[in-house]
Amino acid sequence: MPAILVPTEKWAGKVREVTLGGDSRKKVVVGGETTLPFLHFDGVIPHAPAIAIDVEDVAPQNWSPVLGAVWGDVMREGLAAWARKAVEAGADMVALTLRSADPDMGNTGPAEAVEAVKKVLAAVDVPLIVYGPGIAAKDNEVLVAVSDAFAGKRLALGLCEDKNYRTIVATCMANGHIVIANSPIDINLAKQLNILITDMDMPGDRILMDPTTGALGYGLEYTYSVMERLRVAALLGDSMTAMPMILNPGREGWRFKEAKTRDGVPTQWGDLEGRGIAWETTTAIAQLQAGADILVMRHPKAVGLVKRAIASLMATNY
Amino acid sequence: MALSGIAIYKLLPKTNCKDCGFPTCLAFAMKLSQQGIKLSACPHVSEESKQALDASARPPIQLVTVGTGERAFSVGNEVVMFRHEKTFYNPTALAVRVKTSQSREAIAATVAAVDAYSVERVGIHMRLNAIAIDDAKGDPAAFASCVEQVSSITKMPLILISKDPRVMEAGLSKVAGRRSLIYAANSENVAQMAALAAKHGSPLAVQGDGLSQVAEVVEQANKAGVEELVLDPGARGFGNTLNTFTQIRRLALKSKERLVGYPVIAFPGEGSISPEEEALLASQLVIKYAGIVVLDHFAPHHAYPMLTLRQNIYTDPQKPIQVEPGVYPIRDPGRDSPVLVTTNFSLTYFSVAGEVDGSGMPAWLVICDTDGLSVLTSWAAGKFDGAKIAKTVTTHEVGSRVDHRFLLIPGHVAVLSGEIEEELPGWSVLVGPREGIDIPGYLKNVWTARLQGAKK
The missing domain is CATH 3.40.50.11600 (Rossmann fold)
Structure with missing residues (x-):
């Protein structure tokens, strides 16, 4: 029998470990890999990628009807019910978006933001990710208030972009939280932002990096290759690209007509529910293969499928 | 690995006779090194040089063509581990499997639907590539009849699945000249399967339990003169296929291991608990190194995202897709x-x-x-x-x-x-x-x- 010796890659670098949650609550550790995703014959993968599920502080208006069908009841019942159902659906973490702070969605302020976070923290014991409404000025306003109010809870706060990184980083440093550093699908901009953040003396193990999700059919290949390049750079020893990566296949995968529109689309697109779920899971599996450490997802069936895939990818006894 | 232009030049007659259409042997050698022309364009090259050049010209992962006519597809010939290093060239072929144990009506319906399926994205019409026919009964007559039925419905390339050479021969005889992929040769039947592949000019899949066993069967198939091979190292499931297929790609590209320098074939339905899981694994296989993926289920709502993913991943990173103005x-x-x-x-x-x-x-x-x-x-x-x-x-x-x-x-x-x-x-x-x-x-x-x- 011919002897086939598989060459192994021994990398010099290692992805940083980041711990979310803890204190009196559950914690989740991500990162720490010394190899490309799931290649157990090359190196060590101490922690499985984690799944967070999106919840919002007001019932979303333009989510896909497929998501409306599974989350509709708890959306009406309120944030606590929604967060609990997310954990029941398999979420390792909850990702709360403070949507009501958006000037078009109520323009609420710091008090309401703190109240929303308090509700979720009381309802579930998993780590919490908190996103502002995505408008830099409002993000600063509500995230700083949340950061101050929940010092020591090791929340992940975002987005932290080149526009507002000083404010978000300063408040996360002061209160022991984690920043989500977001840059627009570009390896150099991602690295640059990590440098700016660490230059403020933010510890490297309190940064998650979000290189921006291009969904399947909407720039997935760019996200995919930027992620692969970031991860290869990290393993080659570049500490400024070695932050664990967090991606949003849920938000992006469900945003377009492929996951929203039932009628008036080509028959070849098939059934909407299955198509939407596949749009989210396909985006997610690509991101897992490119190095995602946290996936923020939406549909319970998609979460179930991806969790089973992760279990298989983490197993070494096949 | 391909030789440089200068290395090729040393093996040419160096007469500058221009019979190849190039002004000098060096110019011809340069073109050859870029794989822009075939060595056969030189009528004077020695048999010795030809062998040396043929061996070096073979890509680290063999190009394998299945089928004939406009729906034929080629897989293999990949040169990088990561698409950002250059590009992935030959998109994963997606096949749907029917079994002889199914009713003729069910088979006809599946084959017709897969054959007709075509979905457009950014001006490109994306299609599925092949039908696999599985000899679930071990019966030569039933297999032949099924192959005949399928081939009357579609001109898509076929993958014929049986471990029994008698059954395989019965099937192949119904689709002579169509370059159907034979699945599969293993350590027991490799002699007969390789003979069938040689006789019919068909590519041959090689099946084994693990890389060493696959390499052993490949060696025997090569000795029988069969070069267009596809590998099934027995890996199933997300983790196993990722690790095994990565090892095969790395062995072929980095170690220049000829015995595994072929495209791989995968069966995501085997071991999956649902069509959804099968589709998700198929998507991973498109990204991570499968040449051919044989699906057990066809549904448009899974085919569309899978084909979109394939289009995304196989886009040349140097040449972004342009939208029609x-x-x-x-x-x-x-x-x-x-x-x-x-x-x-x-x-x-x-x-x-x-x-x-x-x-x-x-x-x-x-x-x-x-x-x-x-x-x-x-x-x-x-x-x-x-x-x-x-x-x-x-x-x-x-x-x-x-x-x-x-x-x-x-x-x-x-x-x-x-x-x-x-x-x-x-x-x-x-x-x-x-x-x-x-x-x-x-x-x-x-x-x-x-x-x-x-x-x-």
Whole structure:
């Protein structure tokens, strides 16, 4: 029998470990890999990628009807019910978006933001990710208030972009939280932002990096290759690209007509529910293969499928 | 690994006879090293040199062609581990399996549906590639009849699945000359299967439990003169296929291990608990190194995302997909709908189109030909300027589609406003947001107010 010796890659670098949650609550550790995703014959993968599920502080208006069908009841019942159902659906973490702070969605302020976070923290014991409404000025306003109010809870706060990184980083440093550093699908901009953040003396193990999700059919290949390049750079020893990566296949995968529109689309697109779920899971599996450490997802069936895939990818006894 | 032009030159006759159509042997050698021509164009090359060159010309992962005619597909010939290092060349072929144990009606329905399936994305029609026929009964007559039935319905390439050489021969005899893939040779039947492959000019899949066993069967198939091989190392499931296929790709590219330098075939349905899980694993296999994926279920809502993923991953990173310039209606726009101008870089197009679609407001999207460059890059390169925008607006008669005369341009090129208004008398330029994500807010607030103001 011919002897086939598989060459192994021994990398010099290692992805940083980041711990979310803890204190009196559950914690989740991500990162720490010394190899490309799931290649157990090359190196060590101490922690499985984690799944967070999106919840919002007001019932979303333009989510896909497929998501409306599974989350509709708890959306009406309120944030606590929604967060609990997310954990029941398999979420390792909850990702709360403070949507009501958006000037078009109520323009609420710091008090309401703190109240929303308090509700979720009381309802579930998993780590919490908190996103502002995505408008830099409002993000600063509500995230700083949340950061101050929940010092020591090791929340992940975002987005932290080149526009507002000083404010978000300063408040996360002061209160022991984690920043989500977001840059627009570009390896150099991602690295640059990590440098700016660490230059403020933010510890490297309190940064998650979000290189921006291009969904399947909407720039997935760019996200995919930027992620692969970031991860290869990290393993080659570049500490400024070695932050664990967090991606949003849920938000992006469900945003377009492929996951929203039932009628008036080509028959070849098939059934909407299955198509939407596949749009989210396909985006997610690509991101897992490119190095995602946290996936923020939406549909319970998609979460179930991806969790089973992760279990298989983490197993070494096949 | 391919030889350099100089190394090839040393093996040529060096007579500069020009019979190959090139002025010198060196020029011919250079072209050969770029794989732009075949060695057979030189009538004078020695048998010895030919063997040396043939061996070196064989790519690290053999190119394997299945089927004939316009639906034939080729897999293999990949040269990198990561698409950003160069590109992935030959997209994973997707096949759907039918079994002889199914009714003829069920088989006919599946084959016809798969054959007809075609879905368009960015102007490209994406299709599934093959039908696999599985000898579930171990019966030569039943297999032959099934192969005959399938081949009468479709011209797609076929994958014939049986471990019994008698059954395989019965099937092959019904599709002579169609280069069907034989699945599979194993350590027990390799002699007979290789003989069938040689006789029918068919590519041959080699099946084994693990890499060493596969390599052993490959060696025997090679000895029997069969070179177009596909490997099934027995891996199933997410983790096992990822690790095994990565090892095969790495062995072929980095270690130049000839015995595993072939495309791989995978069966994501085997071991999956649902069609959804099978489809998800198939998607992983498209990304991570499968040459052929044989599915046990066909459903449009899974085929569409899978084919879209394949299109994404196999796009050349150096050559972004360009969108056809023109006017794109989004959400059935009317005469009061905004007109947004941007470039034909596919990512720009998808970002803007996606944001407009997501905003729920109908709009006209005017796409200018910027050679596939993004907004800032094309502006810097002089490919996105007042003249280009004016020409696009005029050529595609944007004025005839709307009652207003507002053009919305990306915030990054606000500086073009004056130029455009000069080139397009009667039109006013509105400077939109810099980032796509801010478009919905802009349309809802600024645009609506502007339009109402103009009407008054």
